[in-house]
Every structure is written in C-alpha cells, then in structure tokens.
Amino acid sequence: MAKVCWPYFDPEYENMSTRINPPRVSVDNISCRDYTLIKVDSVNKPGILLEVVQILTDLDLIITKAHISSDGGWFMDVFHVTDQQGHKITDNKTIDYIEKALGPNGHTKKNGVKTWPGKIVGVHSIGDHTTIELIGRDRPGLLSEISAVLANLHFNVVAAEVWTHNRRIACVAYINDNTTNRAVDDPNRLSVMEEQLKNILCVCEDDKEVGCTSFSMGFTHIDRRLHQMFFADRDYEGGGVITEVDYPPSFKPKITVERCEEKGYSVISVRCKDRAKLMFDIVCTLTDMQYVVFHATVSSDAPYASQEYYIRHADGCTLNTEAEEDRVIKCLEAAIERRVSEGLSLELCAKDRVGLLSEVTRILRENGLSVIRAGVTTVGEQAVNVFYVRDASGKPVDMKTIEVLRKEIGHRIKLNVKKVPVSAKATEAKTSFFFGNLLERFFLA
Secondary structure (H helix, E strand, O other): OOEOOOOOOOHHHHHHHHHHOOOEEEEEOOOOOOOEEEEEEEEOOOOHHHHHHHHHHHOOOEEEEEEEEOOOOEEEEEEEEEOOOOOOOOOHHHHHHHHHHHOOOOOOEEOOEEOOOOOEEOOOOOOOOEEEEEEEEOOOOHHHHHHHHHHHOOEEEEEEEEEEEOOEEEEEEEEEEOOOOOOOOOHHHHHHHHHHHHHHHOOOOOOOOOOEEEEOOOOEEHHHHHHHHHHHHOHHHOOOOOOOOOOOHHHOOEEEEEEEOOOOEEEEEEEEEOOOOHHHHHHHHHHHOOEEEEEEEEEEEOOEEEEEEEEEEOOOEOOOOHHHHHHHHHHHHHHHHHOOOOEEEEEEEEEOOOOHHHHHHHHHHHOOEEEEEEEEEEEOOEEEEEEEEEEOOOOOOOHHHHHHHHHHHOOOOEEEEEEEOOOOHHHHHHHOOHHHHHHHHHHOO
C-alpha cells in the first residue's frame, strides 16, 4: 500500500493564498486551428478540478482534450473546447463569462459551495421556489403519476431533471404555489405532498428498495446531486439488471485500474463512447467518492473517448484492494450510463401553465412511451421540456406512435423529434441542453 500525506487546507490560508496568487485564466483562439484553448492556473485546493469542469459543462461546451496537473500546491489545466456545433468559442460575452467565472472573483459562495443560477438544488436556490428530491423504483408512467400529484395539489413545476438507471428513478424538481408563484413553506401542504408521492413510489408492497422523498435544504449542482442520489441508492450494484443502455459491444465502457508504484498513484483508465458531459460525470463521481485527481489526460477520437486519471484517496492512500478497485469501476460505469440515452428525444415547447407537465406526461404514457431521461425548464412564459423515450418494453419507438402523438398534442405545443444515434456525440450535445442553455440565457443575454 502506498500512502502519501494529503495536506490539510485551512480555509483562511486558502483565501489568503488566493488573494496573493489569484487564478490566471486565458481563452486562446490563436494557438489551435480547430479548438479554443482554455488555460487555468491557480493555487491548488480540494475540488477545484470539479469546479472548473462544472463551469465549462454548464455552458454546454464540448471538451475534446484536456491536460490536468495539480501535484503540489499549484493547479494547471488546459482544455480544448468547442461549442455544440464543433466551432471555436468566439462570442465575446461567453469568453467574458468564462474568464470571470474561473477568475479570482468567481461566484458567490453559499455554505462554502460555489453556486450558479439554474444549476443548484435547495430552497430559494433559483429564486422563490421549493426543491423536492425523489428516488425509487422506476416503472412505466411513474413520471406522469408524480406530475399529476403535484398538479392536483396546486403546485407548479418550474424546472426539473429526471434520470433513470438500473430500474431506479431519481428526480430533482423546483416547484412553487400556482397562485402566488412563491415558495411553498406550509408544513401541512408539504406533508400531504410528501405522503402522496411516497405512496406512488412505494406502490409495490414487497419492494425492498422503497422510495424516498425529501425537501433539499443544501446547495448542490443539480447534475451532481442526481449522481449523489443514485450513488447513495447504490444503483451501481444492479448487476444482472437489464439497463436502459443497450450498448453495442464496441461502445461498452472499458475501465481499468492500475497502480503506479513509483509515484504512489492509482491510475484509472476509461475508454467508451464519447458524449457531452462525460468528463464532468467521471470527475464528479471520483470527487464524491473522496478521491483526489492529481493528473489527468482526456482525448476524443470520435466516436470514442479516452480518459486517464492519476488519483489517491483523500487520506493519501491508493486503491489497495481488489474490492475497492471493483467498486470504483462499477461506480464509474454507472455514472457513464446514467446520462446515456439512445433512441428518440422529444422537445416540447409551449406557453407555461399549471398542469402542463402533467398533461404532456399523461399523453406520453397513454401512447405507451416510457421516459428514460427528462429535463424541464421555464424561461419567462415559455416552458421547454425534453424527454428521451422508448416504448414500454424498452424497445425503440415506432414512428407511427410519434405521428399519433403529434395529432393528440395538436398545435398548442410545438413538438420537435430528434433521433439520438449510437455513434454521434454532437446530436446528444444539441439536445441535452437542460439547465445549461437556461444558464446561458441568464448570463449571456
């Protein structure tokens, strides 16, 4: 076992070091013909890599290459990025935002956690809203039932994100009162809502994996929170379960763990299908498992991605047992699979109103469609919902069903259907905007 001391970071010393040596950020469009280079040099501190990757991910930037080095007291990163269409980042407002967000001032911290509007979880976190978290066994029509409960209790869903994996479902939703448009703080109303949602999640009396409903009080990045919920639910232990991800053999994630005895690192190598936000999902999982990334290289050779991380546990130890190595591999596989959605994505736009989500999900259910991932946003008076769907048996959707869906929805709701191909990362990047595009509307307008 290799053990190296990981230094204690005193918060006051960290703040002083940052003031003395503020982060240096450069956005370079000259050095590389095809990519924008984003370089970040700063004092090293726990979690800094996740902070940087999170900011780039929230802007829906595609990270095609990255070189990370944070051994010792300094953190140095170089990211090769493009926009969703594969173009360099030339918009001055976007560049200015990147430099400010990654620079010395960054964003306001709450409870020690950096926060960005549209990407956090918690009461009042994106305005005057209450946040609910749900996790339980997935089944066809469950999202429709959840939406109906909220609509019947006169709650409006302002924003939500839903993931499914290994027959489990996790949801983070922002709600408010449909008459006052204010956060819901009546304990009786919240208690009634919680009880009804629990009844839906625990519909199977013999289900040992019971559902859970909670009202979040902390501040956490919404995608990170979904990963944390699944991790706590131990979805990575769903061995033998048929998942929503039907990988061709060549795309199935290949993850290995090796030991670098000379330097005292464990080396995690990942090769899988490339897609948007892949690096974030991996770094987020390693961070929440209390591993520190000291060095990393990321590259993309479409349609594949190769990523390598040199890590130690927060206590300074490397992975020293086969059981620990196996657990890391399973957790990373689960993290990669949670966001993958092959098949069809349905983008629905309409004027926002109470019960809209309930109506849309009811129509999907009545047409035999199962939602495997969803994002719900509200921008002004416009509601934008994205659903990744399959039929109730888990197979691809028959296009005849889509035509029936169009007729039933009518002209009140604009429907855009996109096929998510097995081999293209760009298509998923365009349709997986969720809160990323909402953030851009706030800051880059």
